[in-house]
Amino acid sequence: MRDVPASSTPRPDAAAGPDPATLARRLFPIRRSLTGPGVRETLAVIGEHVPLAVHEVPTGTPVLDWTVPREWVLRDAWVEDLAGRRVIDLADHPLHALGYSTPIDAVVDREELLAHLHGLPDHPDWIPYRTAYYREAWGLCAAQRVIDGLGDPQYRVRIDAELRDGSLTYGELVLPGDTEDEVLLTTHVCHPGMANDNVSGMTVLTAVAAWLGSARRRLTYRVLFLPGTMGSITWLARHAAAMPPIRHGLTIAGIGDHGSHTWKRTEAEDAPIDRAVAVALRDAGEPFELLPFSPWGYDERQFNSPGFRLPVGLLMRTPHGTYPEYHTSADDLAFIDPARLAASVELVRSIVGILERDRIVTSLAPMAEPQLGRRGLYSPVGGATGRAPDQLALLWVLNQADGAHRLVDIAARSGLPFERIADAADALQAAGLLAA
Numbered sequence: 001m002r003d004v005p006a007s008s009t010p011r012p013d014a015a016a017g018p019d020p021a022t023l024a025r026r027l028f029p030i031r032r033s034l035t036g037p038g039v040r041e042t043l044a045v046i047g048e049h050v051p052l053a054v055h056e057v058p059t060g061t062p063v064l065d066w067t068v069p070r071e072w073v074l075r076d077a078w079v080e081d082l083a084g085r086r087v088i089d090l091a092d093h094p095l096h097a098l099g100y101s102t103p104i105d106a107v108v109d110r111e112e113l114l115a116h117l118h119g120l121p122d123h124p125d126w127i128p129y130r131t132a133y134y135r136e137a138w139g140l141c142a143a144q145r146v147i148d149g150l151g152d153p154q155y156r157v158r159i160d161a162e163l164r165d166g167s168l169t170y171g172e173l174v175l176p177g178d179t180e181d182e183v184l185l186t187t188h189v190c191h192p193g194m195a196n197d198n199v200s201g202m203t204v205l206t207a208v209a210a211w212l213g214s215a216r217r218r219l220t221y222r223v224l225f226l227p228g229t230m231g232s233i234t235w236l237a238r239h240a241a242a243m244p245p246i247r248h249g250l251t252i253a254g255i256g257d258h259g260s261h262t263w264k265r266t267e268a269e270d271a272p273i274d275r276a277v278a279v280a281l282r283d284a285g286e287p288f289e290l291l292p293f294s295p296w297g298y299d300e301r302q303f304n305s306p307g308f309r310l311p312v313g314l315l316m317r318t319p320h321g322t323y324p325e326y327h328t329s330a331d332d333l334a335f336i337d338p339a340r341l342a343a344s345v346e347l348v349r350s351i352v353g354i355l356e357r358d359r360i361v362t363s364l365a366p367m368a369e370p371q372l373g374r375r376g377l378y379s380p381v382g383g384a385t386g387r388a389p390d391q392l393a394l395l396w397v398l399n400q401a402d403g404a405h406r407l408v409d410i411a412a413r414s415g416l417p418f419e420r421i422a423d424a425a426d427a428l429q430a431a432g433l434l435a436a
């Protein structure tokens with residue numbers, strides 16, 4: 001245990017970590033899936049910035065009600081006319097392959113081919129993102145415009161892919177703090193060729209993790225880069241018997257688009273993390289939205305299930321599924337904004353800053369207001385040295401310090417920025433007026 005006061009906060013000048021927009025350009029083209037080399041390559045890139053432990057869980061391992069699937073290795077996928085002209089080619093876009101497609105190498109009739117092609121009639125130039133994770137099928141995805149142009153009676157299809165015994169891969173980073181109480185930070189690493197969902201989440205979380213690694217920490221931080229759903233179920237299965245003390249959690253996904261920040265609350269709705277995020281969003285001074293919990297979403301669903309009930313909410317921008325570019329090739333690097341990525345890194349840092357300082361406070365002089373002047377805490381014209389004590393913040397903390405309220409609650413109720421409330425609480429604690 002290091003000697004760090006309870007109020008210590010990661011310093012904002014701690015090493016900045018990678019630039020999220022630069023990292024996004026590197027992660028975007030990798031052919032990711034639930035398992036296989038794309039996930040490993042992604043974790044290797046992230047591992048250049050943070051000391052990630054990479055876990056491999058073998059195919060067939062029982063994980064809660066599921067089983068770790070076979071590993072999918074995709075080498076090539078294309079459709080050619082019989083003259084050898086490529087009409088669909090994985091080399092042009094990672095979304096062209098149906099995720100977990102079984103292999104095929106055959107000349108097929110047009111009708112049969114069309115039954116295995118996935119397009120978007122409403123957006124004929126976009127390639128959809130489709131997977132066949134839990135059924136065996138071959139298929140490709142393409143722009144509807146291309147599909148509609150397939151007029152030959154026969155085509156040659158080749159999907160050079162393999163479903164084989166291997167493993168599910170995930171990345172984990174544990175950054176110990178002065179207490180074992182943990183903050184869980186997760187994002188999914190299984191989507192290919194889409195920037196907002198979810199290169200944005202990977203880049204923001206990598207930047208935050210790099211910053212946390214260089215910061216002083218009261219709390220312990222556990223950062224997980226998981227293939228969606230199966231990854232979190234696998235992690236939960238491996239920790240169910242001895243779950244670490246996770247007090248707060250954020251799943252981060254879809255956080256680079258032009259929309260404002262959105263927080264989907266934990267199942268508990270008003271866990272300390274829900275209150276901390278609400279105050280951080282308010283203090284950031286930008287528009288934001290708070291959504292009630294719903295079991296539709298990303299890995300927060302698994303963490304909030306009744307057997308675990310870990311307080312994990314979902315931090316995003318425009319909610320998944322509500323914008324037309326979602327799960328299509330239109331979710332490209334132009335769809336995300338470097339300034340938004342940077343602002344989201346900043347927001348998560350401020351949430352961490354609140355979690356580091358937040359605490360329940362109890363007044364040691366609760367009978368009417370204590371005399372502040374005697375303790376150097378009342379100076380109507382400001383202190384001779386340093387900052388003037390923040391009278392309003394001091395009064396709010398003293399009034400609410402009944403052992404039932406957290407500092408975030410006081411910040412929310414008073415309308416004062418969290419930093420002012422926390423500074424006032426530190427001053428009162430130093431003067432012996434407050435216990436925490």
Ligand code: ZN
Pocket residue numbers: 191197320327
């Ligand atoms: Zn998605």
